[in-house]
Amino acid sequence: MRSLRLRVAELTDLAPTVRRFALRDPRGSALPAYEPGAHVVVTTPAGHRRSYSLVDPGGARPSEYVVCVRRDDGGRGGSVSMHDDVAMGTELVVSPPDNRFPLEPAARYLFIAGGIGITPIRAMVRRVRADGRGGARLLYLTRSAEDTPFLREFDGPEDTVHHSADRGRLDLWPHLAVPDDDARVYCCGPAPLLRAVRALTAHWRASRVHLEEFTAGRAGPSAPFTAVWAPDGRRVAVPAHLSLLAALRRDGIPVESSCESGTCGTCRLALLGGEVEHRDSALTGADRLGSLAACVSRARSPEIVVGPNESEGSV
């Protein structure tokens, strides 16, 4: 589906660093459908392509896409461009929605959101509650009340909003100790939170636990390496400051991407030789035996051999 050109119709600051953007068709047309957990890729005025979860539950004919962006002055520039360069009326190129974190049916849900990870979780909680289904518990973990978008929405009996500045870390174990095959756990937030939830749900059926990371791809120092492009044997130098994705493109090898932060899997390539440090949160353990996310992962060996991900036609 072709990209959309949408106009910023509302701008609201939900917290000192979090801004809400409502994006609408300039002619008022309905937009392509989406369901909770979906994201769009927005091209910022400075040219970054960034994935943002849609914070409303969606449906068949949404009139707008609403995204919330936390400003990260230490990031790669996308959020700063959204905050500094976008005004009311700015037109942005926006992809049609894609959903790699879909809300699956369940009798009960435990939703866990860390910080700006509330964005897809809010859409899910609202959908489940709007449908009149019970059993949608929410744990919403933030630094402080001031720092918490949508705070007033989540004050019901099934909501726990926990501020670490006041009370330290929330112990998640009491919420996850008893596995429940009729329930699903959905968690979105920063890597440490996902690691904790992954560890604390090791005794759950894997299919009942759904994780989406917001800040993948920033781990560890990066060393240079060489990537051999299997289809023609081309040797691509990947310096420390460049991702494998960027280095391949620099040398004329096209690779599709979306989030460019290790969360969507669009840039997945076949790994045909060498050792890799996986820094994404998109690929499963099985995926990682034979593939890697080119936007964030790096070689552990001096050289790796990569090629198109034939199973998904990613290039």
Ligand code: FES
């Ligand atoms: S582009 Fe999304 S994981 Fe690489």
